[in-house]
Structure formats: C-alpha cells, structure tokens
Amino acid sequence: MISRTSHSNGAQSPEVVGFYDKDTGSIQYLVTDPDTRKSALVDVVMTFDPESAATSSASVDAILRFAESEGCEIEWILDTHPHADHLMASSYLKEKLGKPNAIGEKVKDIAELWRDYYHMPDAFDPDQDFDHLFADGDTFKIGNLPVRVMLSPGHTLGSITYVVGDDAAFVHDTFMQPSVGTSRCDFPGGSAAELYDSLHSILDLPDETRLFVGHDYEETPAWEATVAEQRRHNIHIGGGVEKNAYVQRREARDKTLALPDRMLHVLQMNLRAGRLPDTEADGASYLKIPLNKF
Template identity: 75%
Template sequence: MKFSRTSPSTGPGSPEVTGFYDDDSGSIQYLVADPATSKAAVIDVVLGFSPQSAATDTQNVDTILRHADAAGYQIEWILDTHPHADHLMASHELKRRLNKPNAIGSKITEIAELWRDYYHMPDAFDPASDFDHLFDDGDTFTIGDLPVRVMLSPGHTLGSISYVVGSDAAFVHDSFMQPDVGTARADFPGGTAAELYQSLQEILALPDATRLFVGHDYGTDYRPQPTWESTVAEQRRHNAHIGSGVSLDRFVDLREARDKTLSLPDRMLHVLQLNLRAGRLPDAEEDGHAYLKIPLNRF
C-alpha cells in the first residue's frame, strides 16, 4: 500500500506538503514546496532496505523525484530529522542525484559517539563529512521564500529536530504520533521520556492552527488507512498520551511502561551504521561487495 496525499497551501507563506507512505516501515516522507517560487525540500526520504536479503532499492526516491518533476518543483534541500532506527535514509542517494545540500541536527555527532561503542567501530562515523549542514536549535534557512526554523526536539533520540516551515507547518518526526495513537517511543540509546515530554510541550506552544506532520503511522483497528496530518489544537486536546494537560510524571510512567513492551525495529542494527553516514553504503571490499557489522547479544 504505497500512496501519497497532498496538504495544500493555506495561502501566502504556507507550504504545500505531500506525504509519501512507505509501507515497509510505516514511514512518511515529505516533499515540502513553496508555491510562490516552486522551490522545495524533501524530508526523511526512505531508501528501500530488506533485512532478509540486505538488498537496497530506490523506489521511494524515484517516485518522489518524479512527482517533484511533474509538479515543476526544484528541490533545494535534502533534510532529515534524526538518524532513523527503522528505515535506511536516502540522503546520500538524493545528494548524489541532485547535487543539493543535505542536513540533519548537530547532535548526530553525540549519537555517533554512542554507536561507535555499540558497533565497536572507534574510527567510524564522521557526520560532518557526510552532511553539508548540522543544524543547531534555533537555526534558520529558507525553502524558496518560506522561512524555516529548526527546533531541537530530543526524547525519541537525543538529537531529534523539528522543522517549522512557513506560517503553518511543522515536521515533528518521531515525537508525536497521530492523536489517537499518542507519542513515539523514547527508549533508544540517548532517548528519555522526560525529554520527550518537554519537546512535546514546546511543539504544543506553536499556534493552534499549525499543521503537524508526523514521521510514522500504521493505522488502527478503527482507522485502517494510515494518516499523518493533525494540528497543534487537535494534539493538545486529543492526544492519547499527553492531551488535556497530562503531567510530566504521568507521561513518563505511561511512556516507559509502554516502551518496555516494544521490541527493537527489525532494521535497526543494519541501518543505524549507514544512517550515521547519511545512508552512504560502505565501500566495497576486495571481492567487490560491501558489508555491515552487526553486534551480537548486545541488545
């Protein structure tokens, strides 16, 4: 079930947002466009990866680039919100094709330090060489004429960031889920439920009409088709974990209890050592093939 859905611009200063659903990982990838200038950015695009065969594919990349071309959009930025644990990021592949800058939050350097130990690869991962921009909290840039502000939003990971675009859109990665689902897990190395709560509160301080675009949805028994757009007002009132003024202590208890029931994503140990390199595959060895290193009995 691979499909897309467009949230139209609401007027001057408001982006058009198209979300593309990746069925294999439940991820939503975004094409964000300034209708006034036809300039655009992509956010959290997925490079296909099979954990069974360790094979990669570019189906999502091809689909999104075809859509941008048909719409007459020129992509200026290749953006990610964090080094994902459940899918392989397409940042390097997009940079290779488009020759445009790629970016992520600056705290990826601290995440890389953690994972050098887990992989026992002390000289691995130099995010500054694989990403053109490492954004700090409060940094700004533009997509066409649309201003973009970077918000540090830790909790799911210590380096997660949100992108607030134009007058009414925010890309909040794996912090909020849809209101009927709640929030994202906070048990990955470097993540904490308390920090996630504070990040959620900062997002909820945005104007009520701000459209919030989440990183994942899987549907529910009552809502079988995935969705990914809500508003600040909807999340504040109806979010299953944090709506209606839930306290920090109550949220932490709920989130940590929930996280104890979750297994690791099936791609996590494969893709993190690539995502810390913007999705760049390892160099081929003497036999012409590239290889991953997987820690045994570590998690």
C-alpha cells in the same frame, strides 16, 4: 505508494505532499513554496530488505518523478534524526541531485554512542556525510518560506523539528496521530522526560499549525493534525497530562516493544547519511552487526 497533499493556506504556508512507506510505516515529505516551486525533501526512505540485505531506490525515484511532474525544484535534502527503522535516502539524493543534505548537529553525539555499540572507534564522520548540521534556532529558507530548526530530543538525543512558514512543522518521532499518542524513547540516548518537554515546546506553536508526523501504522494511515487537535485529543499527552504520569506510561509502554527489525543494519549506514560502507576487495559492502548487546 499512498500519497496525500496538504494544500497551502496562503502566503507563508507551504504545500506538503506526504508519501507513505508501507514496509516501515514511515511518511516522507515533499515541502514546496507555492510561489517559487522551490522544495525540500524530508525523511525520505531508501528501500532496505533486512532478510536479503538488498537496497533499492525505486520508491525514492518515484517521489523524484512526482516532484518533477509538479514543477518542483528541490533545494534541500533534510532529515530529522538518524532513523532506526528505515534506511535514509539522504546520501543517494545528494549524489543524484547535487543538493545539500542536512540533519541536527547532535548527530555527532549519537555517532559517539554507536561507535561503542558497533565497536568501530573510527566510524562515522557526520561533518563529511552531511553538508549542514543544524543547531537549535538555526534558520534557512525553502524558496521564500522561512524555516526554523527546533531541537526536539526524547526519541533520540539529537532529533530536530523543522517549522516551515507560519503553519507547518515536521515533528518526526515525537507525536503520532492523536488517537495513537506519542513515539517511543527507549533507544540509546532517548528520554521520556525530554520527550515530554519537546512535545510541549511543539504545542506552544500556534493552534492552526499543521503537525506532520514521522510514522503511522494504521490500516488507513494518516499523518497530519493541528496543534489544537494534538493538545485536546492526543491520548498520551492531551488535556494537560502531568509529566510524571506521562513518563511512567511512556516507559512502561516502551518496555513491551521489540527493536525495529532494521535497526542494527540501518543505523550503521544512517550515521553516514544512508551511505553504504565502503566496498571491499570483492566490490561488495558489508555491515558489522553486534550480537547479544540488545
């Protein structure tokens, strides 16, 4: 697993280690207060093979071993949104570590959408599967580092950004790296217009803020750029692109994209914090996949 450390810049600046999941192009983060060694995990991936429908915690356990070797005490299990391209490790981590897990409160609205798509009217209870459902503007701490939650819709209607200390933000599927642009927003509840507004809210952070993105698909993956770098060089929005032009370009691009190969499998679990469906009489779990709806 490729990993890379972004070192603390001093007081109120977290140490951030990114771990790259090659199968899904996802980046997972270990965020640490250098003074207390208290940490949070952000958007951690549980391995899921869509061909065999097999799951594995091997890569998650490797991250936990790394955290232990660095003297980190994990306080929080955080996700930015219910992911469509990978299986969330939130439920597994909560059970293994006994620490609270969290996501944005609008996961309830996302769950409502997907109850209809799966024709499962009684499925999904975010209040049961997540300990905290954060609203826009909520605050908490990782060690002594303050964390502020920003609602950042567009990719999904309930995506959130975590702004940690005074120079780090975990911006998930909003920005990509400057040379790639921004993330898609054609999933149910997504909106290119809302994503444009979310991008600009993030660009209002101080220029030196490190922005940590959710994905990279390049041969040599990267996942960190500053606000100033994104504002100047992002190929979709940098240099003052107007909203209408951005929306037209984003929507045209999204029409060419296939659904993620894991989407219909993992959302059924991710709306349960990555928890597998309850076992049936034979001791196995089963998914319900909608046919011909997408």
